[in-house]
Amino acid sequence: MKLRPILGYTAAAMTLLAALLTPFLLMGLFSNGFVALGFHVDDMYTGGPKERTIPMGAYSIDIHRPVYPHMLQTEKPFVQLDWTPVSALPQHVSDAVDIDGDGQPDVRVSFDVPKDPKAPLRVDVDSLNPRYQAMQHAGKEKYSRLIVRVDKAILVRIPLANP
């Protein structure tokens, strides 16, 4: 009896066994193993980790860490602010926000909150700090410059001025 055929057929049998075990065992193992590797989705999509929260009475504003593009990524650096929950927001929001936490407001963000959740949103941002760019009537043109409603929050991304 030669070794190579033994190894060949054993490997084939193991492959068959792997197929049988896939839905019950391997899928879970591989999936958990992949999660355990500690990857994260690119901040350009997620908006980056949340750094702090500013309470505004009935609602609050979450400030995210600024996101900087990689290599040849076409987006500009930006910072994301979340107004949450949408249900507690007034019909018109106009807030001065201290983004960097130095006690001075950096931008004034104004937008209307339509009752229809599918209605398009538009935002005006006045820059009170040259680090943050102003936006007029911005919609959702780019990842780095937008206002969108996601679940229970309204997200505004403000582009940072070039350093």
Place this chain on the structure above:
Amino acid sequence: MATDARILPLARPAPRGILRSLLLTLPILLWSLLMFGNPNSHADRLSHISGAITALFMTVLFFMMMRTHSTYRWRRIFFVSLGILFPIGFIHNLFVMRGSMGIPIEEMIAGRTPFCFMPIPLLILPAAFTRTLIFPGSIAGNSHGIAAMVALWLALTLVMGKGWCSYACLFGGIEEGVAAIPRRAKIRKLNPRLRYLPWAVLLAMVLLSLAIYEPAYCMWLCPFKAVTEYVAARNTIGLVQNVIFVLLFAGLVIVLPFLTKKRTQCSWFCPFGAFQSIFNKISIFEIKIDQARCKPCLLCQNACPNLSLSKESVARGETLLSCMKCGACVDICPRQAVVWHIKGTGIQAKSEPAWRRFPYIICAVSVLIGCVYIFIARGLFEASNPARALRFLLAACGVAVIFGGILIVRGLINAPNPERARLMFLYGAWAMAIMFGGSIIAQGIATILHFIV
């Protein structure tokens, strides 16, 4: 060599008996019932009906594979059905959830973009350098998450290698169906150098994805965005992207397959297919050409839908790295020179009397394993004491593995046989096809039933 009694006859084999074919199909029937026959699930009635139809469909196809000794044409029925039914179910779901095939930016930011397998090779370098996944989805949490799809891809690749492209790909069935329509190819002379194009596309897309930190192929070149979901055209760039998707789909998936009778998108363009070819190196199953039997008529080369055979490779007795294990070359060979093969074993066929014992051995093992799964995995695992149920399951699996392993190794080692290689590959590949493709076919059938009923 041809007069040796140990060698299968040169003529095509007669159909296998119905009883033997049924016995060989029994493991697949059990597997189908396990995958689709759970009466305790909370799915609605239409889902149960579509599951039953799918289980019957997959079992009948496998039965025909066993009875006719032919793989390609029955697999093609499954694969084309998958290619047609996947967009039906998927697009219907998109319209129910968001009212459009376009992915709005909110969905991407929320991480709700379903992860497809195509970007897997594009994610590797950014993930390796910065632990960042350049895809607007979620890692865990649902069946459309990145982790679930990567796990599925890994498991299927272990079992099939590049067989993924013939038994699991959600898109290849469309062009395979189109390629099956004309009786003869209008364009017959194809430049053999074109088969290197997918490697060039793969290299370009991997590097570009690393540079721009986006899955470049999905954003710009995937033809199948035309029949699944695409970036909502919110500006001129989005509009250009969508025009490219439609043009590539029309050219590579409809027009060229019709003219050439080949899977041109897979052969000339698909970077995932090129990436998957690498895993043929670790796959234990392959296609070989018995040079003692082969009169190089090159029927196999003409039949290959993926340009995976050349004169040189036939002369070497092997396929090219891109072989998808669809079985077209094996089925067309009039001298049974093209055979399924397990690496490390011989390629010559063994005598018929000894072969007859093999199906019963496989059946014994399959019935045992099937019973273990049906009565223990489904019954005990859902019991109130899951830890004890798991111990039962592991013990039963251990017994099945030892018993089945001894029988299989004893039955297989003494006499190499291409049909055994085919059967072992098909059991694994078809089980995977039922689990993955079958569930998608069931979803498509449920969608159609939903509209009819």
